[in-house]
Amino acid sequence: MEDSDSSVQLEFQAMDADDEWITVEARGRNLFDDEAIGGFLLYIRDISNIREQTKKFESVFNQTFQLTGLMTQSGEILELNDPFMEFGGIRVEESRGTPLWECPLFAHSSEVQTQIRQAVTQASSGSFVRFDVEAEGVDGLASFDFSIKPISSQHGELSFLVFEARDITAQEQRQQHVQVLHRIMRHNIRNDLTKLRGYVDLLASDTETDTREQRAATIRDILDKWEGMANKTQELQNILTSESALASYQSAQQIAQDIQAKKEDEYANANITITADHDLESQIPSELDKAISELVENAITANDTEHPSVQISVSQSDERWVEVCVSDTGPGLPEMEKNLLETGEETPLSHGQGLGLWMVRSLVTRAGGSISVETSGDGSEIRLEVPTQPAREDSEKPGIVS
Numbered sequence: 001m002e003d004s005d006s007s008v009q010l011e012f013q014a015m016d017a018d019d020e021w022i023t024v025e026a027r028g029r030n031l032f033d034d035e036a037i038g039g040f041l042l043y044i045r046d047i048s049n050i051r052e053q054t055k056k057f058e059s060v061f062n063q064t065f066q067l068t069g070l071m072t073q074s075g076e077i078l079e080l081n082d083p084f085m086e087f088g089g090i091r092v093e094e095s096r097g098t099p100l101w102e103c104p105l106f107a108h109s110s111e112v113q114t115q116i117r118q119a120v121t122q123a124s125s126g127s128f129v130r131f132d133v134e135a136e137g138v139d140g141l142a143s144f145d146f147s148i149k150p151i152s153s154q155h156g157e158l159s160f161l162v163f164e165a166r167d168i169t170a171q172e173q174r175q176q177h178v179q180v181l182h183r184i185m186r187h188n189i190r191n192d193l194t195k196l197r198g199y200v201d202l203l204a205s206d207t208e209t210d211t212r213e214q215r216a217a218t219i220r221d222i223l224d225k226w227e228g229m230a231n232k233t234q235e236l237q238n239i240l241t242s243e244s245a246l247a248s249y250q251s252a253q254q255i256a257q258d259i260q261a262k263k264e265d266e267y268a269n270a271n272i273t274i275t276a277d278h279d280l281e282s283q284i285p286s287e288l289d290k291a292i293s294e295l296v297e298n299a300i301t302a303n304d305t306e307h308p309s310v311q312i313s314v315s316q317s318d319e320r321w322v323e324v325c326v327s328d329t330g331p332g333l334p335e336m337e338k339n340l341l342e343t344g345e346e347t348p349l350s351h352g353q354g355l356g357l358w359m360v361r362s363l364v365t366r367a368g369g370s371i372s373v374e375t376s377g378d379g380s381e382i383r384l385e386v387p388t389q390p391a392r393e394d395s396e397k398p399g400i401v402s
Contacts (some may be wrong), residue, residue: 011047012254022048067135067144067165073158075099075120084165089138100163105135116146122149123161134167138320140368141170173362176344182331188229192222232355235290236362249283249389252276252322256312259293263300269307270300276314282322282388284367291363292324294356295382322388327381338373342381 005028014024025047031039066085071077076099080092088105095103101116112133119129130147144165153159196219205217253276260272292312299310313325333341340357344365364371369386 016046016319022046065167067167069163071100071120071148071161071163073124073150073161075101075117075124075161077103078160083100086135087142092296093297105137106133108136108141109134119146119148120161123150124158126150126152126158132168133165134136137368138387141370142167142368143172144168165275169366173366188226194224196222229355230361236359248286250289251288251392252282252284252314252324252388253280255284255286255289256314256324259289259296260312263293263296263310266297267300267308271307272296273309274314275309275311277316280314280316282316282319282321284322284324284386284388287363287387288367288384289325291360291384292326294360295326298356299326299330299380303328303330305329316388320387321385324384324386325381326384326395327379330378331379332377333373333380333382338375341371341373 007027009028010026012024012026012201013021016022023046024044026042026044028040028042030037031041033039057111064081065083067087068081069077069084076097077092077095080090080095085092086104090255091102099117100106100120101113106112106116112135115133117130119131126316128147128149130145133146134141135144136142137272145168146163146165148161148163150161151159199215199219203212203219206212206215253274256276260274264270264272296310296312300308303309308328308330310326310328313323313327314322315325317323337357341361344358344361361371364386367386369384372383372385374381374383
């Protein structure tokens with residue numbers, strides 16, 4: 001050894017007296033006699049059982065679908081399993097010693113960082129902690145059922161902390177979908193049934209042909225509205241239950257151009273413009289065309305001017321995210337609908353006029369994105385920030401919609 005005061009540690013395979021291979025750990029250091037090396041002390045032990053147990057632990061640790069890791073009692077990362085590293089696009093070698101709340105998965109929110117730091121403190125005192133939290137991975141934001149469990153030694157002393165995060169994004173979306181659908185349907189059914197009952201009574205007692213035709217037209221409008229809501233509900237249900245809804249990707253700029261062409265055909269008086277970063281080629285999930293199209297159509301129909309104007313802008317702040325902004329010069333988005341888009345919450349006293357905006361939110365959050373809204377009397381600006389997939393050669397684009 002170059003440094004006479006240092007020690008050496010080796011791990012190797014050796015054959016025992018029964019001609020079986022075992023895993024051996026050897027440690028050695030120099031022995032000194034009057035500051036001169038007088039010998040070498042070698043310590044050897046069989047660690048086959050320890051390595052076998054380690055392999056079993058690593059197998060369980062990495063085969064689970066949950067994001068799992070080990071921490072010191074103060075919250076520094078010791079180990080991360082494969083699903084955690086794949087979700088976050090990080091390596092455990094770069095993360096060891098870093099407090100969990102400073103991990104890139106939680107950097108999107110100071111509130112989330114504080115929540116995790118407080119949970120670590122609570123778990124270090126011996127308590128099991130469990131809560132819901134949002135994390136940002138390579139594919140965007142996702143919701144998790146997060147827990148931290150203290151692990152003690154056989155002497156009752158705290159050894160380390162184990163955390164586990166179970167992805168509940170799809171579960172939360174389905175639950176919110178059912179709640180919002182129930183509120184909207186219950187509200188609209190009650191109102192429209194009252195209207196239908198009144199118009200049917202008037203129709204039965206009215207003898208004037210013109211008036212009867214007006215009543216009948218109103219009833220048809222209500223029925224057409226419900227047919228549209230039923231179709232929109234089915235579309236939303238298909239989106240939330242489809243396993244391949246986000247499997248295909250398409251150029252964000254091409255999606256905007258296709259929507260521009262389609263909506264200008266449907267609304268000849270509308271003026272739709274597109275602005276995009278130069279040479280923007282990044283792709284976003286193809287299903288997001290429905291969300292952007294819905295926003296453009298809402299902007300057109302809500303504007304009572306002769307020539308409603310809508311602008312779609314597409315930009316990319318970094319290699320992971322694309323921002324799509326739909327802005328208009330209409331009356332501005334009502335506060336209730338703004339809250340629905342940004343938070344997904346709809347109070348019992350506030351009900352949307354349809355399921356369109358809820359579909360927008362469902363599509364964007366399912367893709368791992370987020371929505372922000374700025375609105376005033378001069379119009380609205382709705383920004384969708386969604387994770388992107390870098391552009392590839394055509395031969396490498398399975399499932400790309402052209």
